[in-house]
Amino acid sequence: MSQHIHSTALIAEGAVVHPSVSVGAYSIIGPDVEIGEGTCIGPHCVIEGHTRIGRNNQIFQFASLGAQPQDKKYAGEPTRLEIGDGNTIREFCTFNTGTAQDEGVTRLGNNNWVMAYVHIAHDCQVGNNTILANNATLAGHVHVGDWVILGGLTGVHQFTRIGAHAMAGFSSHISQDVPPFMMVDGNPLAVRSFNIEGLRRRGFTPARIQAVKTMHKLLYRQGLTLQAALAALPALAEKTPEAAADVALMQDFLQASTRGIAR
The missing domain is CATH 1.20.1180 (Udp N-acetylglucosamine O-acyltransferase; Domain 2)
Structure with a gap:
C-alpha cells in the first residue's frame, strides 16, 4: 500500500483503504471511511465521517467529503455518505452526511461527472450518469434522477425532486419538482422543451x-x-x-x- 500513499497523507487507524487506492499529499482520511479498489484521491482532500466510497473513482484536490450536515438539528448521530463507482469529483466539492430526520444517508450513485465547487447537502439522493456543472448546489433532501444534467450555478431548493433525463440550464433556480425528460431554465424557472438531444x-x-x-x-x-x-x-x-x-x-x-x- 505504501507506494500509493504520499508520505504526508494521514490515514486514521480503522479506515479501510484498498491496497490499489492512491492518496495524494496532505490528504486526510478518517477512521470510519472505506475506499474501494482503484479509487484515486488527490492532494489536500479531507474524507471523514461514516463514508463509503466505491471503486474507480477519481477525486480531485481540495474535496471535502463526509463532513457533518449543515443542519442545526444534527446532534452527532452516526449518519452516512455513500459514493458508488466510476465517479469523477472535481476540485472543492463538498458532500455532507445525512440526518436522522431522513434516511440518515446521502448518496451519489455511479458514473457521475461532478464538476468543481458542487455542493451535495445532507440526505440528497443522486442517481447514475448525471452531470453536475460547476457550482451547482443541492440543498438538503433533494432527489436527482439518472442522466440528469444541471447547468453551472444552478441552485436546487430543499426537498425538490428532478426526474430522470431532465436538464437545467445555466443558473437555474429550481424550487419545484422537474418532471422526467424536461428541459428547464431561468429564475423564475420555466419549462422550455424536452431533452430531445x-x-x-x-x-x-x-x-x-x-x-x-x-x-x-x-x-x-x-x-x-x-x-x-x-x-x-x-x-x-x-x-x-x-x-x-x-x-x-x-x-x-x-x-x-x-x-x-x-x-
Whole structure:
C-alpha cells in the first residue's frame, strides 16, 4: 500500500483503504471511511465521517467529503455518505452526511461527472450518469434522477425532486419538482422543451422520443390541468407499448410530487 500513499497523507487507524487506492499529499482520511479498489484521491482532500466510497473513482484536490450536515438539528448521530463507482469529483466539492430526520444517508450513485465547487447537502439522493456543472448546489433532501444534467450555478431548493433525463440550464433556480425528460431554465424557472438531444444520444428510438414529446405537450402545450394530463397518460402507453416504461416513469413522478411541478 505504501507506494500509493504520499508520505504526508494521514490515514486514521480503522479506515479501510484498498491496497490499489492512491492518496495524494496532505490528504486526510478518517477512521470510519472505506475506499474501494482503484479509487484515486488527490492532494489536500479531507474524507471523514461514516463514508463509503466505491471503486474507480477519481477525486480531485481540495474535496471535502463526509463532513457533518449543515443542519442545526444534527446532534452527532452516526449518519452516512455513500459514493458508488466510476465517479469523477472535481476540485472543492463538498458532500455532507445525512440526518436522522431522513434516511440518515446521502448518496451519489455511479458514473457521475461532478464538476468543481458542487455542493451535495445532507440526505440528497443522486442517481447514475448525471452531470453536475460547476457550482451547482443541492440543498438538503433533494432527489436527482439518472442522466440528469444541471447547468453551472444552478441552485436546487430543499426537498425538490428532478426526474430522470431532465436538464437545467445555466443558473437555474429550481424550487419545484422537474418532471422526467424536461428541459428547464431561468429564475423564475420555466419549462422550455424536452431533452430531445439527450434522449437521442442515449439511444431512445423515434417512437419513444415521440411519446416523450406527447407527454410534454400534454403537460405544457394543451392547457390541461395536471389531473387531466395524468388521466391521458395510460392511453399513450397503450398506443406506444415501446414507451410504456417511460410513461410509467412520468406517472410515478407526477403522482409522488408534493411540491408541485415546474410549469
